Amino acid sequence: MPIRMRFTTWRPLVRFTTWRSLAAVAVAALTAALLTPTAAHGAPRESKPVYSYEKAVREAVWVDTGLDGDSDGRTYRVAVDIVRPREPAQQGRKIPVIMDASPYYSCCGRGNESQLKTYDADGDVVQMPLFYDNYFVPRGYAFVGVDLTGTNRSDGCVDIGGRSDIQSAKAVVDWLNGRAKAYTTRTGTTRAKATWTNGRTGMIGKSWDGTIANGVAATGVEGLETIVPIAAISTWYDYYFAKGAPLYDSGPDALSNAVESADARAECGAVQQKLVDGAPRTGDRTPLWAERDYIKDAANVKASVFLIHGMQDLNVRMQHVGPWWDALAKNGVERKIWLSQTGHVDPFDFRRADWVDTLHRWFDHELLGYDNGIDDEPMADIERHPDQWVTSDTWPPSGTRTTTLRPGSGAQPGVGTLGLNKGRGTETFTDDPELSETDWAAQIGTPTPGKAGFVTRPLTRDLRLSGSSEVTVTATPTTSTAHLSAVLVDLGPATIRDYAARGEGISTLTDRTCWGASTSGDSACFKETAAKTADVDYTIVSRGWADLGNHASDVTGGPLTPGKAYRITLDLGATDQVIPAGHRLALIVAGTDNNLIEPPSTKPTLTLDLSRTSAHVPLVGGAKAFARATAGFGPLAPEATTLDGVQAPRTVQRIPGGNR
Template sequence: MPIPVSRTRFMTWRSLATAAVAALMAALLVPAAAHGAPRQSTPVYSYENAIRESVWVDTGLDGDNDGRHDRVAVDIVRPRELARQGRRVPVIMDASPYYSCCGRGNESQKKTYDANGDVVQMPLFYDNYFVPRGYAFVGVDLAGTDRSDGCVDVGGRSDIRSAKAVIDWLNGRARGYTTRAGTTRASATWTNGRTGMIGKSWDGTIANGVAATGVKGLKTIVPISAISSWYDYYFAKGAPLYDSGPDWLSGYVDSPDARAKCAAVQQKLVDGAPRTGDWTPLWSERDYVKDAAKVKASVFLVHGMQDLNVRTKNFGQWWDALAKNDVDRKIWLSQTGHVDPFDFRRGAWVDTLHRWFDHELLGYDNGIDHEPMADVERHPDQWTTSAVWPPRATAATTLRPGTGTRPGVGTLGLGRASGTETFADDPRESETDWAANIDRPTADKAGFTTRPLTRDLRLSGSSRVTVTATPTTSTAHLSAVLVDLGPDTVRDYAGSGEGITTLTDRTCWGASTAGDSSCFKVTRAATTDVDYTVVSRGWADLGNHASDKGVALTPGTAYTITLDLAATDHVVPKGHRLALIVAGTDKDLIDPPAGTPTLTLDLSRTSARVPLVGGADAFERATKGSTAAPSASVLDGVRAPHTALRVPGETD
């Protein structure tokens, strides 16, 4: 949705306090600057001699039903010099289920420990880089994983509370212990309680969920490729996106202790997430969007626009809810799939994250709050910015499909049309097959295109496609896809690296020890030449036309349903065409229905609401005076999307 002018500076509510906070933090944390308050933290503290310790925090829950409160393991790395001086430091925290089972980052790093049980290697660069700059880094094992008690409930109460409890402990509101089962208390007297959460995928999802509790002390979150509603990870209006549910994911990450104790929790995950795609109380508990009004932390959101694991509806609806509630925010959108910004824009990412945490946790007036809200990758390694996102001039514009001179090859424009188009669900075909044959009548899709554009046309935000369809069977799935028809060079998001290639050379980010290197393998963009680009996608089970509970369809009856298309930011260049494709099963991206229906679209009651910068006027200008669409041709495009990962994390 467009952002009002008053939100251009996304930190305005703090502006009056910034100078005072910066001065205070400067006095507490770093040597006084020669002239005025500091604008950037510097690596003046020893990483090699940093304090490394473990604490177990009481969550107040007994998820594994063993008669005692669950405790979660918290591994801490913090500057020894500041501890000796009695100075308190802010915290950067990554709460994860992956620290022992699967690893973190592009190199699948795991936590390692010394003979005393203190952490030696903390995955990723956060501790190496930020501890010498006056921060503590905290790595939390979610309940039921690694060295923590409890059960994995995949984004539910136990997941969120196990991370929230640590923030409460950092702020003196929860109990911590020096051992997993002992009685010796541990207090966080070394921190000022100001905490920033960061993490990719499941980790970033936990950051979203904890922020949605409104917990005091959480000042900012940096969710990367994160889920905002677990239903939308597994389903799209009843259409299943994966052939498994949260019970599988829980079993993938839980510890041996949890595996032995948590059968009841596993069964609840099975019972509460039926394969019908019906909305249940389990999904309500794992919907953070509904609680966006509670978010007090600022949000720096990062997502790949071609992420086919945590699909981009998750960031779009979360962003819109944050905007509605005037949450301070910033966003990066890449052309990659499920990839961390450290691996697609490393130098700029470390610098920006550094300044973000300095501003949010140290209170430094470094100007990041006056910079553009959004960075968008327009071509591989080519980035543009927007003062606000989506841009103020963005308006939802209704585009309507019309019949063409051949069946299945129609038009797309502003005018209302009539007529019908018919297609048969073919689970062997995917969105890339449909796009490659957009100008050919094929039985598996209905395609509608504009004329070649006479000027660029930008889509920014989330689209919706309303379809009226008559099925021949009692079950039917629908897909709607927006496509940019024209040649380009893009990141190869469908390749094994999802848009990156990992090299052998390394670059270093922070200090290293013998057991924890700050040096990581370099990556570069993996690119491919295409004749079309899938811009946005959405899916639905037609049986969910009336509610979030699916029903059997009556063959021969027309039903109307609206598909939510994933958020994006894409420019369709001059000379290209914009296409809308409506079809059945999108191979590898949704599971097929029980039957193989044929569906007839009523074009007079089918439309797309597309967020265009400049609205209908921009569309009219871009299509005015253009020539007729080209004759039928075969577009080779990127290869079909790989089968989407079932685990929202790094396992390679």
């Protein structure tokens, strides 16, 4: 059963068979014979809940990471809580593992209901957060919850995505594959061996958890077959800075303080100081950030990747998607992607029924080797309207081309044009840190001192942006420091998920639905959610930021000379947005984006040289599509074919209640 996944980003659809395909043939044959009662009737296509969750083995081990970050002579051990079906081991059958390595199991909780791990008197896990164990353990998987170093019951110090974080999870994969040591207690000498598993591991998790999955995959560790990173970081520098501009008023030490255990808080002062010293507020790219950049190691990734992200995530922003996705594509990694309209939200809470079904089939395919057809499905699912999704055979679509759009002066200052022809003239604005991208967009048609806005003609046909954009700006500041923001906007009425509200696009309801088996201490039933929507006159499509002082280098910045022109390129987050006919596409260039970047030490006035300012936008159909969409005549006949596999929106059907 060859594994075939689409992996071409900019070229036509390509299918390929790798060494993993040969392994999958053997795994499929083995699991068909051993794990399901349907083997006699042909190869299985779906794992079934045939094992007892009530009688599942619940145990804890401590895996030796081999690290001694605080130099006390004792290597760190990380706590690993395991829930696995009892029957396979009794019958001599070995099973795969789903793993979530997290710093949040005791401090902050997981999921929409902030669940924590709970334990019995023997120290074995009673409640494992989220539905993964409830759903997958009865289907023949083990679920493993790892406490990252310095958190909950693990030794060591939190280092925010650095070597200790990644090694604490990688060591568990090594142990599952017989390459590392583990013990039955935190300080004891009795060894524990993972004789019950075949070592095939899939990592999953949201936010920091998904980030660890990215980082472990980038080590190339054997036995990690797939990762499912949800709203995950791909390089930690981009979590704290955007080309020198600080995104938060604190650094990684503050995040470490929020999750570390009492033991770590007492013992890890030196590690904390390294986080402070290694992440200067100048925004320079130091060795600390290089260690936490997983994109540079994408060539090591052997695991397949099923990536999920909210296009309006303002915590882990879409800047973490485009470069990582492209690096995976360049290296031929098998991949799949879901892009929602939400903010920082788990798909269990915005598309529950489809998510559980898709994740089930993904793990069955990647870990059990079942030929269930998921590899023949479109690569991308994109939420076009709340609860309405389209698919695309490849992402971005094969017909996508980077198109250069140029701003020009309009009839009145501050309200310019955006088109294919080279712009002329200048525009001037003054940084106002009290204003945000929504303030700018709301006043796009009105000259205001805090922004420069440029708009296309009303579109005569739909125009699709798919992928990452760049905006190159030539600006002359009046002071020695300046921050810049560039924002793409869909100007026109729409109903969107209200990502700026509490819940970031979802409302939590009181009714519960159940996803797997329950025990008295671990329920599989979770509160349902619904899309929280807002009617808007404009939609932010993508945004990016930079410190103009980084004009000469992505590594270091410096002071500016007032009155001197500087050229810099801002990287905008990836997106997939259709600008409908009748709407307009807008580019805004301004200073501080309130609540999204921190202001500079001065409030400069900046003058843009429009002849040397441009936006490089990924358009399906490229410049020709833009020219047709902005032509000055009425609607044309529909295109002969749809855009690379894009289907009509389909509304999510939610399960009203009961077990599944």
